[in-house]
Amino acid sequence: MSATATWAERYIERFQFKLVPLRGKVPIGEAWNDDKNLIGTVRAARGYCHANIGVCLEPSGLVSLDADDAEGARLVLAAEGLNLDALIAVTPTIIGRAPRLEFKAPEVKLGRKAIVWPPRAEGEKPVTVLELRAGRVQDVLPPSIHPDTHRPYRWLTPPRDGFPPLPESLLRLWLDFDAFKHRARNRCPWAAPEPEPKTQRSTGQISQSARHGPSVIAAFNDAHDTVAILESHGYVRAGRKRWKSPNGKNMAGVVLLPDGKVFCHHMSDALGDGKPHDSFDLYAHLEHGGDVRAAVKAAAQVLGLNRVSA
Secondary structure, X not given: OOHHHHHHHHHHHHHOOOXXXXXXXXEOOOOOOOHHHOEOOHHHHHOOOOOEEEEEHHHHOEEEEEOOOHHXXXXXXXXXXXXXXXXXXXXXXXXXXXXEEEEEOOOOOXXXXXXXXXXXXXXXXXXXEEXXXXXXXXXXXXXXXXXXXXXXXXXXXXXXXXOOEOOHHHHHHHHOHHHHHHHHHOOXXXXXXXXXXOXXXXXXXXXXXXXXXXXXXXXXXXXXXXXXXXXXXXXXXXXXXXXXXXXOOOOOOEEEOOOOOEEEOOOOOOOOOOOOEOHHHHHHHXXXXXXXXHHHHHHHHHHOOOOOOX
């Protein structure tokens, strides 16, 4: 049995991984991430004949942080209160060309996200600083050979006791990625900062354009607080930034994000759809059963607007 087959057998026995045959870093075959094409039994692992191997994240219960540009990743994460090296010390981490940290996937479904900086100079490629990896994508595993360095991938921090949960601080960045992406882009040392996205601010008067659906939503968000809406619908505070859901089995799974939006971890809750919610979203879900058109019309009446289009 080959060395890679031995590793594959261990991965399946210890962690119930769903494995992917690789050529370099590229999966072999079409529909490689379909369940039927993944390697998930010891018997199949023992017959493994390829040099490189990967793990398909979602069916293996994993998500990962790939620090493609380690120094850049340290910079943008430090600005968010996260220490990359401290995370590496306590998180199973694979080294190929750069560190990749593997976490137990949270209950909420996540997707792949990337922080990319502009090219350093004309004619160069953009710089991928880090990737937040989730879904039916694959991560290369040891003892695969890196196609660029021609050296084996290795566990810098081995998964002796399994994989830790994704830290809440990292989950918040994932869930509110657009805001994180903008902040991270403006940490680029060689590129001019991009302006803050324009937002409509309340001036005490409603303009003619604010009488239409999208601006009704913006005006509603300006005038209403997410926390107040939550608590008026029976969500009970259980900490500075957490609440217990009326439908959440007494768990404090409703979280206030840095931008003021709310995320709910309870799939049984009306808000548990895997997305962060602003004040209008809460209003639409909790008072109008998710009917956005009805919520826009009702919000327009609350705001004293005469003309509404959803």
